[in-house]
Amino acid sequence: MEHWSVEDYKNYADGKKIKSKYRANKVSIDGHTFDSKKEADYYCELKFRLQAKEINGFCLQPTFILAPGLKYKADFIVFHKDNSTEVIDVKGFRTKEYIAKKKVFEDKFNLKITEL
Numbered sequence: 001m002e003h004w005s006v007e008d009y010k011n012y013a014d015g016k017k018i019k020s021k022y023r024a025n026k027v028s029i030d031g032h033t034f035d036s037k038k039e040a041d042y043y044c045e046l047k048f049r050l051q052a053k054e055i056n057g058f059c060l061q062p063t064f065i066l067a068p069g070l071k072y073k074a075d076f077i078v079f080h081k082d083n084s085t086e087v088i089d090v091k092g093f094r095t096k097e098y099i100a101k102k103k104v105f106e107d108k109f110n111l112k113i114t115e116l
Contacts (some may be wrong), residue, residue, distance in 0.1 A: 024092055032060060039075055039090040042116060046078065055080055058083065062087075064105060072101045090116045 024036035024102045034040040056079040064072045076088040087105075091098070094115075102113050 036090065036092055038092060038116070042076070042088070042090050046076065056083075064109065066101060066104045066108060069103075070104070072105050085111075087111055087113045088116060089113050 015051045024038075027034045027037050027040035029040050029043060032043065034043060043060070046055070049055045050057060058067050058079060060075075062074055064074070066072050074087045075090045078086045078088060080086065089098075089102075104113060
């Protein structure tokens with residue numbers, strides 16, 4: 001059950017939009033909905049870097065199977081010119097669940113997650 005702040009309840013009662021749990025606003029660009037402006041801004045940066053041929057490409061929200069019934073969804077994978085890949089997670093807040101999944105991911109795939 002989610003708990004609302006007094007401000008959230010007043011906004012709800014007044015018919016105003018309720019802010020998300022971590023105070024991030026969803027943003028839509030190019031038909032993709034991002035959890036925060038920070039994540040959307042990074043997407044725009046990646047598009048620019050791809051157009052400038054600084055990177056080979058990128059993928060949005062790749063999902064990794066950590067164990068049966070346990071998945072980790074990153075925000076991006078970036079494919080660099082040197083043929084390396086970078087897993088990116090744009091974070092405003094590090095939850096306990098994320099920290100646990102990050103450790104399992106890094107141990108299983110021998111890759112580091114870059115947090116922005």
